[in-house]
Amino acid sequence: MTIGTIFNIQKYAIHDGPGIRTTVFLKGCPLNCWWCHNPESQSIQQEILFSPDKCIGCGDCYKGCIGKAISSIQGQRIKDNNKCSLCGNCAINCPAEAIEMIGKTMTAEDLMKEIEKDRIFYEESGGGVTFSGGEPLMQSEFLHEVLHRCREVEIHTALDTSGYSSWEILSKISSHVELFLYDIKHMNDQKHMALTGVSNRPILDNLKKLVAEGKRIWIRVPIIPGINDDDQNIAEIGSLMDSLKLREIYLLPYHNIAMDKYRRLGKTYGLPDIQTPSDRCMNEIAQNLKSCGLKVRIGG
Ligand code: SF4
Ligand code: SF4
Structure with a gap:
């Protein structure tokens, strides 16, 4: 019996893939992003x-x-x-x-029962289930089992991932994933390490391998003023996508609504002074990426 640790199940989600979805948030993440808006997801333990x-x-x-x-x-x-x-x-x-x-343990079977409750919404809207986190790949055995069961009963699957994992784990999972929501945070490896605690190399390597497998991928970029919204970073993301023939990108404006969660968890928030980017700034970035031939959407 495979057991996972989950910190939230969000019903009727409309920003985590096509249609109406159930988003399952798994606990645990190997990254430590300064702006993480789910600090309760970082530890794999209950809190x-x-x-x-x-x-x-x-x-x-x-x-x-x-x-x-x-x-x-x-x-x-x-x-x-x-x-x-x-x-x-x-x-x-x-x-x-x-x-x-924060966090409760569930068997794959119990989670499937929860997911199946909303099958009618998935069928009518072209939706399904999205696994998010944290980083769902941290609980790869559990994730694999639930993904496999979803595909057996023809429920559409999406994986919201940082891509930070061994290829061995990701390739085993990928055959059961119909859509990847793949995060890119910074193209500069040194900055990526400073901002998230890990290198972007495995993330970019895994992305190329998923593309080679013909997987459907939407790129998602959190836009954080003064951190990763500079022209060079945006141009490099555009050019990477162009070289991989990826066309769909979502720009997620930074917000600091998680600050209170840090306080309640007794953790320190890394970016207390950064404000949400203006609509104008978001539209300028979107225009730059559109000029690379990309289909750009602002928001999840
Ligand atoms: S602090 Fe709460 S969770 Fe921890 S041992 Fe005491 S009662 Fe249990
Ligand atoms: S002392 Fe505060 S935290 Fe503890 S049980 Fe009473 S209300 Fe809850």
């Missing part, structure tokens, strides 16, 4: 998210804490992560919903 603004100070979370990880010092709630066994009792006991357990 506890605490919202201090919701806490009413009742103390119910201390009582059920198996590991004695939570205590109160001068009325201040303190949690020692080293003692936390992730039992989830604090989240269950909290009457104010100030504590949330």
